[in-house]
Amino acid sequence: MYANILPVLCCPKCGAGFKLTESRTEQEEIVEGKIVCENGHAFSIHEGILDFQSQEQNAFNTWKDYIDEDGYDAFGEKLETQKTDSQRKIEKDFLDGIVEEVSKLKAGFLLDVASGRGVLLRELLKHANENVDIISTDLSFHVLKHDRIRLGQVNPHVRVNYIACDATNLPLRDCSMDMACTYAGFTNMADLMEKGIRDAARVLKDDAPLINSSVYMDENAEGAKRAAKFLAENHMEGAEKIFIRNELLAIHKAYFSTVREKIIYEGIAEAVEGDLIPCDGEWFANVILIAR
DSSP states (O other): OOGGGGGGBOOTTTOOOEEEEEEEEETTEEEEEEEEETTSOEEEEETTEEEOOOOOOSSSOOHHHHHHHHOHHHHHHHHHHTSOHHHHHHHHHHHHHHHHHHTTOOSEEEEESSOTTTHHHHHHHHHOOTTEEEEEEESOHHHHHHHHHHHTTTOTTSOEEEEEOOTTSOSBOTTOBSEEEESSHHHHHGGGHHHHHHHHHHHBOTTOOEEEEEEEEOTTSHHHHHHHHHHHHTTOTTGGGGGOHHHHHHHHHHHOSOEEEEEEEEEEOOOOTTOSSOOTTSEEEEEEEEEO
16 A cells, blocks of 8 residues: 555544554555554554455355465466357456546546456556556455556556455545446445445545446346345345346435446346356346446
């Protein structure tokens, strides 16, 4: 992390501000250290990651297990080989659509919610203005540690602050971010999605946008029913609304004044090896929601 984000940080336990009490830096980046809030809550900076001791979820992406089993690079290659050429193009178009919106930010703080393996972050770095400071968050310290190593040379002129934290209780001050974005981050939160969107709205400045990627499904289709069954089996009853257009729009409108839809692709889904919720043969749409 970099020292210039200290003024926008706040303690997730009490809301107080932080002071940097220990640090070791490399080229201005704090790679080891400790921050302590006004009420004595302390958190470490280790291997360049500010660690708020968040725990990975179990139902979807347990990054540490996947990476420990296959290795970071091999796991990424494994995921790529499971995709068809058309699926790769759909993903590229989705990412390009998000980057197009995010590129409108010329300076300030950009929050990347639930960065995961850094698929979106890599693309953001290719196009980011050096006056933009990126805050990359994920529940997993483990995946952020690898992201920092792999992405460090994509655009060394842009400062990326990696924070392992809970996106439903971000360690950021109210109205401190100039833009927020995510690639499937809120969708992967499932039943916690609304809490994540609500906290993103809290930390964004007035009229600052949230660029959210979503997938629409037909709520009466078999895929939606399989999603509901899978989520219920994992103690997330009702979370299938994360795929339903009217439900998604209602959640965003509860915390933002306006919501604009940008449909990137719609068509019939192909089979994806290892998909937790198979939806092949059914209609879906990839949509970017721009909320202010």
